[in-house]
Amino acid sequence: MKAIPDILKEIRPEFDFAASNDFFSDGMLDSFDLMTLVSTLDKTFGISIQGTDILPENFQNIVAIESLLRRSGAKL
Amino acid sequence: MKFTFRGKKISGVLTVVPANEKLFIEEMRNFNFPEGRSLKLAEVMGYKKRRQVTGNVCVSDLAVFGLKSLFDRGLLKPEEIDALLVFSICPDHFVPSTSNIIQGKLGLRHDAVCLDINQACAGFVIGLIQAFMLLDQPAFRKVVLVNGDVLSRRASPKDRNIFPLIGDAATITVLERDPADETIHAEVRMDGSRSDALLVPAGGFRQPSCAETAIMKDAGDNNFRADDHLRMDGTAIFNFVQLEVPPLIDSVLGAAGLTTDQIDYFLFHQPNRFMLQKLADKLKIPHARVPMNVVENFGNSGGASIPTAISFNLADQAKNGRFRACLAGFGGGLAWAAMQLGIGPLEFCEIIDFP
Numbered sequence: 001m002k003a004i005p006d007i008l009k010e011i012r013p014e015f016d017f018a019a020s021n022d023f024f025s026d027g028m029l030d031s032f033d034l035m036t037l038v039s040t041l042d043k044t045f046g047i048s049i050q051g052t053d054i055l056p057e058n059f060q061n062i063v064a065i066e067s068l069l070r071r072s073g074a075k076l
Numbered sequence: 077m078k079f080t081f082r083g084k085k086i087s088g089v090l091t092v093v094p095a096n097e098k099l100f101i102e103e104m105r106n107f108n109f110p111e112g113r114s115l116k117l118a119e120v121m122g123y124k125k126r127r128q129v130t131g132n133v134c135v136s137d138l139a140v141f142g143l144k145s146l147f148d149r150g151l152l153k154p155e156e157i158d159a160l161l162v163f164s165i166c167p168d169h170f171v172p173s174t175s176n177i178i179q180g181k182l183g184l185r186h187d188a189v190c191l192d193i194n195q196a197c198a199g200f201v202i203g204l205i206q207a208f209m210l211l212d213q214p215a216f217r218k219v220v221l222v223n224g225d226v227l228s229r230r231a232s233p234k235d236r237n238i239f240p241l242i243g244d245a246a247t248i249t250v251l252e253r254d255p256a257d258e259t260i261h262a263e264v265r266m267d268g269s270r271s272d273a274l275l276v277p278a279g280g281f282r283q284p285s286c287a288e289t290a291i292m293k294d295a296g297d298n299n300f301r302a303d304d305h306l307r308m309d310g311t312a313i314f315n316f317v318q319l320e321v322p323p324l325i326d327s328v329l330g331a332a333g334l335t336t337d338q339i340d341y342f343l344f345h346q347p348n349r350f351m352l353q354k355l356a357d358k359l360k361i362p363h364a365r366v367p368m369n370v371v372e373n374f375g376n377s378g379g380a381s382i383p384t385a386i387s388f389n390l391a392d393q394a395k396n397g398r399f400r401a402c403l404a405g406f407g408g409g410l411a412w413a414a415m416q417l418g419i420g421p422l423e424f425c426e427i428i429d430f431p
Contacts, residue, residue, distance in 0.1 A: 011116065030297050031311040032117055032237060035350050039120040051318030051354035056311070 004062050004069075007040050022060045034059055041065070045074035078331060079262040081208040085254035086417075088151065088424040089394070091387040092142040092224075093127040093245045093374055095429040100124055100240050107236035108298045114236065122349030122368070126243040126375025128228045133430070134168040135224035136177045138246035141430050143182055143220070151424045152220075152250060154182055159189040159210050159219040163199035163379050165408065166225045167192065178222070196274065197345045197407025198264075199223050199379025200247075201415050204403075205262050207251040221249040223379035230276055232301035234292060237310055241348055243375020247383035250423075261332040262415035263324060273312040274408040278303040317351055317406050321414075322358050325404055328414045336361055339416070340399035341390065345406055346370035346381035379405065386419070387427050394425040 008017040008029075015028040023029040029037065037059060038049050049072045058068040069076060100123040104114040118124065129138075139162070146152040162175040169177075175190035184190075189210070195202050200223050207219040224246030231242045278289035289303040301307060325342075329335065336342075342361055344352055352368035367389040370381050377384055382403055386394060393399055398420040406412035 011113070031314075033113075034311075035120050036113075036116045039350060048354075048357040051351075051358050052315070054314065054318070054354070 002044055004065050007037065007044065011036050011040070017062065020061065024056045024060055029059065031056075041069065045069055047072045047074050077264055079205055079208075079264070080331075081212070081260040081262070083254050083257040084208045084211050084260060085252060085256070086204075086249055086419055086422065087252050088146075088250040088422050089383045089387050090142050090146060090248045090424060091245060091380065091384045091427040092138045092247070092430050093243070093384075093427060094129045094133065094138070095431050096128050096130050098126050098128050100126075103233075103240060104236075106233055108234065108300070109236055117236075118240070120350050121241065122372040123240040124372040126240070126371075127245065128375075129226045129244045133226060134174075135162070135164050135166050135222070135226055135246055136168050136174050136181070138224055138226075138244075138430050139178050139222045139248065140181050142246060142248045142428065143178070145428060146248065146424070147182075154184055156218045157184055157188050157220050158216045159191070159207070160184060160222065161203055161206055161219065162192045162222045162224070163195045163203040164192070164222070164224050165194055165196045165378065166227060166230070175222070195379060195411065196225075196409065197347070197378050197381070198405035198409065198411040198413045200249075200345075200382040201262065201403050201405040201413035202264060202411070203379065204249070204251065204415060205264065205413070208260065211251060211253060217252060219251045221251060223247045223249070223383060225378040225380065227306060227378060230279075230304065230306050232292065232299070232305040234300035235295070235305065237297070237299055238301075238306055238308055241371055241376045243371070243377045245374060245377035245380040245384055247380040247387075249383055258418055259332070260415065260417040261328050262413065263328050263331070264411070264413040265320065265324060266409050266411045268409065270312065270316065270410045273309040273316065273410060274306075276304070276306050313347075313407070314351060316410055317347070318354060318358060320412055321355060321404055321406050324412055324414045325359060325402060328416055329402065332416050334416060338400065339402045340365065341401050342366045342404070343382050343385050343401050344404045346385055347376055347407070378407070384427070387425050391425040394420045394422045396421060
């Protein structure tokens with residue numbers, strides 16, 4: 001299974017996501033990248049992240065994404 | 077507000093789309109994004125091909141073409157039309173009403189009521205409600221509802237957030253009395269405090285169009301648009317739909333004493349595939365009962381997208397049978413509206429090309 005940093009790197013190869021604590025304020029992801037990210041996470045982890053959870057604060061760094069994935073039923 | 081109607085039905089749906097088809101794979105090089113990133117987004121959102129008017133084609137042109145087609149084939153008679161409602165955010169002019177322009181071009185009766193109502197993506201459901209209210213009057217026997225927009229003319233070709241999802245279309249829906257006397261339930265909600273989420277800043281009286289409003293500016297997210305162009309806060313709209321639409325649908329189905337299992341098709345406004353998939357998952361509805369392929373085939377045509385979904389996906393069933401549908405439109409205003417009703421058998425249900 002792909003790791004979260006690898007998934008992020010596929011969407012925006014030009015950035016080092018491990019070095020950021022807020023992908024949105026650092027300009028590494030925009031709202032449309034977020035749609036691509038959610039779709040990839042759904043497929044990779046066999047879940048459906050709830051639409052009401054698709055908020056920037058749930059995707060602002062790797063810890064936040066891991067937390068959301070657990071809440072959404074993913075086995076990390 | 078909640079609405080209940082008895083003895084009303086949809087008797088025909090015609091979708092008119094411009095013959096001019098645009099392909100995302102050809103248009104994406106106009107956007108200021110790497111092609112790989114655009115292709116990934118296209119797969120998620122369903123950007124593939126869309127229809128766009130050419131020159132100065134307006135909503136009235138598409139509607140007149142469609143209505144003439146119905147008249148020519150004997151599917152509708154001009155003298156039968158008691159009211160013509162146009163739901164659009166793309167008027168031909170500020171004055172006169174687009175409905176009056178259509179009335180004049182087609183020689184409709186002078187006692188036919190012609191009304192324009194500015195509604196965007198919730199315009200089909202709100203239009204049906206308006207039509208059914210008129211049909212509650214004894215003098216009204218047949219109402220024609222036109223939903224149409226040519227919003228590609230107000231979308232920046234350098235805005236990847238908006239341009240690839242916009243499709244132009246007009247739909248003609250004929251409504252009349254139904255001796256079967258079945259009950260239809262509907263509900264409308266609106267929140268003008270969030271009206272900035274979907275906005276064309278210039279072109280009205282608040283900020284008239286001028287040379288300055290036509291200047292393309294960097295929107296700060298690799299997109300370029302002018303104040304004359306449509307802008308959308310994608311995150312705000314997405315969250316609005318996911319938060320507000322499911323409770324509205326629960327309320328309408330609850331009023332009808334129905335569960336989601338008793339609905340054959342959920343016919344939602346067609347903003348993009350991703351949003352509809354998430355909406356279906358939230359409502360725990362199988363994707364097979366939620367058509368979500370209008371954007372990839374025609375583009376998002378605003379209020380015309382639900383009737384387009386019917387005529388593209390369910391024409392045979394609608395003409396030859398009957399199904400129970402839950403409709404939901406949501407968008408600019410903000411406005412969101414839902415309705416449950418039976419659809420079919422229709423006298424016509426098809427898509428035609430405007431040359």
